[in-house]
Amino acid sequence: MVWLACLIACLWPLAAQADRLDFAAEGGSPQPLVIYGVLDAPQMRPLLEAFHRQAPDLTIEYHNLDTMALHERVLDERAAPRADVIMSPAMPWQYQLANAGLSAPVDSPVAAAWPRWARWRQELFGITFEPVVMVYRRDLATHMRPPESHADLLELLSRYPQALRGRITTYDPRRSGAGYTYAIEDAGISARYWELVEALGNSRSKLETTTSAMLEGLSDGRYWIGYNLIGSYAQAYVAEHPELVMVVPRDYALVLQRLAMVMRDAPHPAAARRFLDYLLSEPAQRLLATATPLGAVHPAIEGTGTAAALRERLGDAIRPVEIGPGLLATLDRLKRRTLLQQWRQAFAGDAAPPVTPAAEPFPLDNSEETAAP
Amino acid sequence: MSRVPPWQLAHLSLYRRLMVWLLCPLAVLVAIMLVQAWIASREAADRAFDRLLDAASLSIAEQVRWQQSRLWMDLPASALEMLATDAQERVFYALYDAEGHYVTGNRLLPELPSEDDKRMRYGDVGSQGMALRLGILRSRLEGWDRSDRFEVRVAQTREGRTALANQLFVDSLANILLIAGLAVSVVLLSARFALEPLTRLRRAIRQRNPRTLAPLELSLPLELAELRQALNELLARMRRVRANQERFIGDASHQLRTPLAGLSARAELALRQSDPEIWRGALVTMHDTATQTARLAGQLLSLTRLNNPEATPARQPVDLVDLAQRCVRQAYTRYHRRGVDLGAEVVEHPVIVSATDWQLEEALNNLIENASLYGAGQVTVRVAEAPTRLMVEDDGPGIPESHRLLMLRPFHRGQETGAGTGLGLAIVDSIARAHDIRLTLQDAFPSPTQRPGLCIVLTFPDAT
Structure with a gap:
């Protein structure tokens, strides 16, 4: 299992170095609080600092893990959890934990008032709103009209197959959990997704495993267009790299949420x-x-960087990944093989190295099997 | 009669009794209906939600095929999503092959006992501390080459079912309570309405003059009409009793007045004379009359005492032989002087009956005296057995058969002559009735015309 966790650790975007943040309690009788999360220290620190000001009696211990390591650790510790709260953007995995009964309900008024679409059973809460975006180089506009939607991208690919040959990058769903999640969601939204995959294959698109690798390639000029990048990372990167433009697709934009839950036996x-x-x-x-x-x-919060603003701009095009049992289907191992097979056939196989998906990169559908009797 | 145990209903008013007997079954009925409604709503909720399990497993089964030499399935997300209703149930699924091996899923789900050839089976199972409703669909591959059996098992937690069941139950609860409320008010009203004639009867009785014994005239329902009838019969009996009493008092006064008037007249007559001899004669006559009157008064008193229903003197074993001999012995000399031959013919051994000693003695004395007063020269007291009898036989003139019953009425004398008070047989009759003794008057000898005589028989009831 350990090697598997390591493997997945490499596969998940922006594999975070295992680091931690600590806040000591002020005053007597400190209460400990252990958090597992997938958020780098620079982003997490302001949140925790503000919380600690509000709750100085807590000794806070934050572990920044990578998604699969977090999942593994939670499963390993399920008999006697060490973490009190876990937060992760790996929505299917988080949902699977909650569905299996590892989460505890939170009955506070704040939790009850949380939007229905961003929570499940008072147990699993979507606390962030992160669109999946396209990023292109600013100088693309000199050659062609930059894509603003999936349909645009497909049209560009069919109109300029030679010019775009090898210039497009996206996730490899066979090697990346995030890429797989997007593929399955994209496929669920439109049947034309398969045309897009075919076109991507025809134009010898390059497959990456992390958003940062794609962003670097774009910045280098190796790639012109990046498809299905994680918006939160891309936004921060584009802000520092003026040669890149981030666009939230107009026709539909997948939106991921970081799901937080309180452990049942916290x-x-x-x-x-x-x-x-x-x-x-x-x-x-x-x-x-x-x-x-x-x-x-x-x-209640409006302005840039909020769900409300994104909704206002894109309206019905916003497709938050639904927090529901549909996510379980994503994790079904046969489903995964089926989808990847279809994906490979559509991609026509030749551009991508013939990768057999790592035997079971998602060992979690069997976790019940191994844990049960 | 005395103390009623608290659990008995005898002391409850009719209204309360009706309430108890109507409302208790009603409460039981409502309880049964509630239990039934609870079960029915749970079943209805299960039926409704089992359809989801059915649809989801069908939808999953459609995606099962043979691929890469194994069972294969492209799990449709919509199948799982349809299992999660507004209640956001936890959802579990699993695919098992013909041998019962787990192929894929998100939890190991147990097998359900197979019942005949049902396509879909449902059951309530517990899994890792969760109560699940499990649905198992048995199906087989549709294809040219393979037709392997497989099972799709889907399960969901019960939140949605519970919510629906509760809602259905609350709905029927409201209905049941409404019906129960109506029933209670109908019961209250009809009980009041049904008991209204009783209230009328009570009022009618209460408003009567306590001295009237006139029958009740009141229109009443059938059941109470019977009560009114019984009441009126009782009143009629009381009227007769009162008439009897009044006649008795009248007769008694009359009987007492006559000798007193005779005394008074005799004394007055004697006072006009001055001869002590005449005085003496008058005094002797007056003494006789006074003695007779005193006996009359004594007999009246004992008759009143005997007729008093409140007095029930204790009984003890009495030997009839001893009694007969004693009476004859005590009276023998007195009667002998009057020229009456008094004798006793008794059995050799004691004959015991349960009776009040002094009453029997009085009855026997009355019978002996009666016989002697009405002209008998020979009186015989007999005690016989099987059945136990006490008999007084005389050789007097006897009583014609048609008059014998009248003799038992007070102040009725067989003949106007003689010194009887007319109470003797009435007293004997009272005593006999108090002891359940049969009193019969019969001829003393087989041929009354040649040899008259009366035999009075007191037949005692069997000792058993």
Whole structure:
């Protein structure tokens, strides 16, 4: 399992170095609080600092893990969890944990008022709003009209197959969990996705495993267009690289959410609920919108970097990945093989190295099997 | 009669009794309806939600095929999504092959006992501390080459079912309570309405003059009409009793007045004379009359005492032989002087009956005296057995058969002559009735015309 976790650690975008943040309690009788998250220290620090000002009696221990490591660790510790709160953008995996009963309900008024579409059962809460975007080089406009939607991209690919040959990059769904999630969601939204995959294959698109690799390639000039990049990372990167333009597709934009939950057998349930309440509170959400590239969900907050702003701009085109049992289908191993096979056939196989998907990169559908009897 | 145990209903008013008997079954009925509604709403909710399991498993089964030498399935997300209703149930699914091996899924789901050839089976199972509703669809591959069996198992938690069941139950609860409320008010009203004639009867009785014994005239329902009838019969009996009493008092006064008037007249007559001899004669006559009157008064008193229903003197074993001999012995000399031959013919051994000693003695004395007063020269007291009898036989003039019953009425004398008070047989009759003794008057000898005589028989009831 360890090698598997390592493998997945390499596969997930922006594999974060395992680091941690600590905040010591001020005053007597400190209450510990352990958080597992997938958010780098620079983005997490302002949130935790603000929370600690509000709750100085807590000794906070934040572990920044990579998504699969987090999932593995939670499963390993399921008998006696060490973490009180876990937050991860790997929505299917988080949902699977909650569905299996590893989460505890939070009954605070804040949690009850949280938008229906961003929560499940008072147990799983989507705390951020992160669109999946396209990034292109600013100088692309001199050759062709830059794409603003999936349809645009498909049209460009069929009109300029030679010019764009090898110039497009996207996730390899066979090697990247995020890429796989997007592929399955894209395929679910439109049947024309397969035409797009075919066109991508025809134009020998390059497949990457992380958003940062794609962003670097774009910045280098190796790639002209990047398709399906994680918006929060791209936004931060584009802000520092003026040669790149980020565009949220007009026809539809997938939106990921970081899902947070309190562990069922959390060692410090009271502190865990306080932290979750804080995450859902207006100040924390405002901080998310302003101090981090992550979008805020709270309906009362408006302005750039919020769900409300994105909705206003794109209207019905916003497709948040639904927090529901459909996510479980994503994790079905046969489903995964089926989809990847279809994907490979559509991609026509020749551009991509013949990668057999790592035997079971998602061992989690069997976790119940191994855990049960 | 005395103390009623608290659990008995005898002391409850009719209204309360009706309430208890109507409302208790009603409450039981409502309880049964509630339980039934609860079960029905759970079943209805299960039926409704089982359709989801059915649809989801069908939708999954459609995607099962044979591929790469194994069972294969392209899990449709919509199948899982349809299992999660507004209640956001937890959802589990699994695909098992013909041998029961787990192929894919997100939890190992148990097998359900197979019942005949049903396509879809449902069951409630527990899995890792969760209560799940499990649906298992048995199906087989549709294809040219393979037709392997497989099972799609889907499960969901019960939140949605519970919510629907509760809602259905609350709906039927409202209906049941409404019906129960109506039923209670109908019961209250009809009980009041049904008991109204009783209230009328009570009022009618209460408003009567306590001295009237006139029958009740009141229109009443059938059941109460019977009560009114019984009441009127009782009143009629009381009227007769009162008439009897009044006649008795009248007769008694009359009987007492006559000798007193005679005394008074005799004394007055004697006072006009001055001869002590005449006084003496008058005094002797007056003494006789006074003695007779005193006996009359004594007999009246004992008759009244005997007729008093409140007095029930204790009974004890009495030997009839001893009694007969004692009476004859005590009276023998007195009667002998009057020229009456008094004798006793008894059995050799004691004959025991349960009776009040002094009453039997009085009855026997009355019978002996009666016989002697009405002209008998020979009186015989007999005690016989099987059945136990006490008999007084005389050789007097006897009583014609047609008059014998009349003799038992007070102040009725067989003949106007003689010194009887007319109460003797009435007293004997009262005593006999108090002891359940049969009193019969019969001829003393087989041929009354040649040899008259009366035999009075007291037949005692069997000791059993």
